[in-house]
Amino acid sequence: MSEVQRRKYSQEERSTIFDGEFMPHIDSMYNFAFRLTFDEDDAKDLVQDTYMKAFRFINSFEQGTNAKAWLFRILKNSFINDYRKKSKKPATVDYQEVETFYNSDDVDYQSTSDLRAESVRDMLGDEISNALNGLAVDFRTVIILADLEGFTYEEMAKILDIPIGTVRSRLHRARNLLKDTLKGYAQSMGYGRNEEED
Amino acid sequence: MPNRWDTAGTKRRIKRQAMENNDASSPERKLQCSDVSKCFQLLERILDGELVEGGPQLLQEKLDKCQPCFAHFHLEQAIREVIKTKCTKQPLPDKLAESIRQMIQDAR
Numbered sequence A: 001m002s003e004v005q006r007r008k009y010s011q012e013e014r015s016t017i018f019d020g021e022f023m024p025h026i027d028s029m030y031n032f033a034f035r036l037t038f039d040e041d042d043a044k045d046l047v048q049d050t051y052m053k054a055f056r057f058i059n060s061f062e063q064g065t066n067a068k069a070w071l072f073r074i075l076k077n078s079f080i081n082d083y084r085k086k087s088k089k090p091a092t093v094d095y096q097e098v099e100t101f102y103n104s105d106d107v108d109y110q111s112t113s114d115l116r117a118e119s120v121r122d123m124l125g126d127e128i129s130n131a132l133n134g135l136a137v138d139f140r141t142v143i144i145l146a147d148l149e150g151f152t153y154e155e156m157a158k159i160l161d162i163p164i165g166t167v168r169s170r171l172h173r174a175r176n177l178l179k180d181t182l183k184g185y186a187q188s189m190g191y192g193r194n195e196e197e198d
Numbered sequence B: 001m002p003n004r005w006d007t008a009g010t011k012r013r014i015k016r017q018a019m020e021n022n023d024a025s026s027p028e029r030k031l032q033c034s035d036v037s038k039c040f041q042l043l044e045r046i047l048d049g050e051l052v053e054g055g056p057q058l059l060q061e062k063l064d065k066c067q068p069c070f071a072h073f074h075l076e077q078a079i080r081e082v083i084k085t086k087c088t089k090q091p092l093p094d095k096l097a098e099s100i101r102q103m104i105q106d107a108r
C-alpha cells in the first residue's frame, strides 16, 4: 500500500528535493535527450518538459530514492509520447521488427569475430559516437543507459517498462549491431589481415 | 542502490583477472567454444556488473580455457570502455538550468 500512499511535501521540502535531488542530473538528462533527438532545441524542450513534470508529480517521488532513474523514466516517456512522432529524423524501425530480424546470434558472432579489441581502442571518439548514433533509437537507448549512464539492468527495466530479460537481450543485440558498424570502420581504417597476424 | 558496492567490486575483480590473463593466445585454450551463445551472454552479464552465481570462478575458467570466450571478453570490454571514455558529451546549453528554475518559480 505504501506506494499508493500519497505524500504531501511542503513547499520547502519540494524545493529541497528539486534542487538537491533532481537538478544535479541535468547534464546526464540533456545528454540523453540530445542523443535521442539529435537536435539542440528539441533536447532543451525535452529536458524542460521533464523537469516540469517532475515538479508537478513530485509527490509521487519518494525522497532519497533513485531520482536519476525516476527522471530518466519521465524523459523517456515524454520522448515517446511527444517527440518521437514529430522527430526530424526519418521514422525508426520498430522494436519488434528489429529484434526478430537480428535473432540469429551465431551469425552475429561469426560476423564480428574478426573485430579486435585493439582496433576498437584505437578508434576516435567521433567514430564511436557516430556508430552509436546510427543505431535505431531503442538499441541506442539501452547502450546509453548501460554504458554512458551506468544504470543496472534492474534500473533499466524500470526506466523502459520492460522485463529484465528483454533489457538483457536488447542490450546484447544492440552491442552486436554496434560491433557490425565498428567492424566496418576498422576495415576502412586498414586494420586488415596483415596486422591481425602479430 | 544497495548493490552498487558489489557491482564495483565485481568490476575491479574482472579487471584484475583480465590483466593477469592478457596474453592474446595460449596453448591451454581450446579453439572452439562449446556453447558460444550461452557463454558470450554470460560474459556480457558479468561485464555489465550483474551478479552471476559463481561469476568470478566461471569467468576465470572461460578466460583460461576457451579462446573464443577470451577474445569475446576483451572485445566486449574494449567496447564498453570506449563508449564510456570516448563518446563526446553534449555540453549543457547556457541558461537551461536557469530557465528551468525560473519555470518552477513561476509555477509555484
Ligand SMILES: [Zn+2]
Binding pocket: B032, B033, B034, B035, B036, B039, B062, B066, B067, B068, B069
Ligand atoms: Zn567459450
